[in-house]
Amino acid sequence: MLYAFELSGEHEQIPRAEALACLDVEGMDYSEHVFFDQCLVVDILGETAQVDEQLRSIADRLAMCHHVLKVAGICPTDPDTIRDMVESTSITGHITTGKTYVVRAKRIKHHTNINSAQLEGRVGGSIYRKGFSADLKNADVVFRLILSEQCVFGSIIASIDRSAYEARAPHKKPFFYPGVLMPRVARALTNIAGIRSENVVFDPFCGTAGMLLEAGLIGASTIGLEVRAKILTGAQMNLEWFDTDHSLIIGDACQVPLVDECVDAIITDPPYGRSARIEAESLHHLYEASFTEMYRVLAREGTAIVVSEMPVEEYALNAGFVIRKEYVQRVHRSLTRLIAVLYKE
Numbered sequence: 001m002l003y004a005f006e007l008s009g010e011h012e013q014i015p016r017a018e019a020l021a022c023l024d025v026e027g028m029d030y031s032e033h034v035f036f037d038q039c040l041v042v043d044i045l046g047e048t049a050q051v052d053e054q055l056r057s058i059a060d061r062l063a064m065c066h067h068v069l070k071v072a073g074i075c076p077t078d079p080d081t082i083r084d085m086v087e088s089t090s091i092t093g094h095i096t097t098g099k100t101y102v103v104r105a106k107r108i109k110h111h112t113n114i115n116s117a118q119l120e121g122r123v124g125g126s127i128y129r130k131g132f133s134a135d136l137k138n139a140d141v142v143f144r145l146i147l148s149e150q151c152v153f154g155s156i157i158a159s160i161d162r163s164a165y166e167a168r169a170p171h172k173k174p175f176f177y178p179g180v181l182m183p184r185v186a187r188a189l190t191n192i193a194g195i196r197s198e199n200v201v202f203d204p205f206c207g208t209a210g211m212l213l214e215a216g217l218i219g220a221s222t223i224g225l226e227v228r229a230k231i232l233t234g235a236q237m238n239l240e241w242f243d244t245d246h247s248l249i250i251g252d253a254c255q256v257p258l259v260d261e262c263v264d265a266i267i268t269d270p271p272y273g274r275s276a277r278i279e280a281e282s283l284h285h286l287y288e289a290s291f292t293e294m295y296r297v298l299a300r301e302g303t304a305i306v307v308s309e310m311p312v313e314e315y316a317l318n319a320g321f322v323i324r325k326e327y328v329q330r331v332h333r334s335l336t337r338l339i340a341v342l343y344k345e
């Protein structure tokens, strides 16, 4: 059965990687069917009701996604072709007798200049002719047309509560300190690291605990290390506010007070000497020693994700990591983040 993730346009690759990582965490039997701009279609094997349920629980943890759809059809993004496809497609797996529907179309960037409202009306008419009643305000089933390089038509089975991430914006937390990642980015990285609720997640430069909070909210136990007492108190306030399972330690990321291979994953954004202060003899020493320590405390087959403004390949390789993937995220004209996904064999 085909399912589609309507992805956010925040990054070209991270939303797709996040969705695929969540399918892996959930242990789903799937293959990637096709990937369009902001739309990932996967073919998932299994009993439909159970797959739907698993996708709903994935939607609860996704950050860079809007909706998850059960796909009814895929065709070229052209109004007549779309209408013909809907006319000839069976929608019995999407709506049952007596249930109401609404059709919503989403144009992705420049891929089409179709009039969305007109298309919604035409497709709505096709569904009406199949014997169902529309309800524009309170429909039981929302059919969606994702208008990207191709048109993906399906019914929404789960939607991502993006407002929850806005509500956790750094300045809305009990303790705020500038220069932190937005929760959606922290959550996407948590997901890409494949973190499960039974995992222990470590951030050796935890600051105000933005990374740890997102890992904690999906049920992981978290450990944070921070060199500045005032900031660590702030991290404590933030994590207590959201009631996550956490331990915080004051100390130096160059000498981590943890035993070897005791954490399942690491997600961190070390200071680059710009907004966040470096507490070390030099940036080079901080990176060299902290990467060695990250490698030491991470369990085998564990993932470490490091966000930095400078290339970290050399430090990562010298410490023993394998580089799985690197992403570039342009935040604004003068800030580009490099995101390294590292693996300990």
Ligand SMILES: C[S@@+](CC[C@H](N)C(=O)[O-])C[C@H]1O[C@@H](n2cnc3c(N)ncnc32)[C@H](O)[C@@H]1O
Binding pocket: 177, 179, 180, 181, 204, 205, 206, 207, 208, 209, 210, 211, 225, 226, 227, 228, 231, 251, 252, 253, 254, 268, 269, 270, 271, 272, 276, 277, 278, 279, 280, 286
């Ligand atoms: C970019 S900030 C991390 C922001 C964090 N992700 C958050 O959500 O607030 C880097 C943090 O590393 C801390 N730091 C600097 N040098 C350190 C060291 N040697 N050991 C541990 N933490 C250090 C800084 O005080 C700062 O809070």
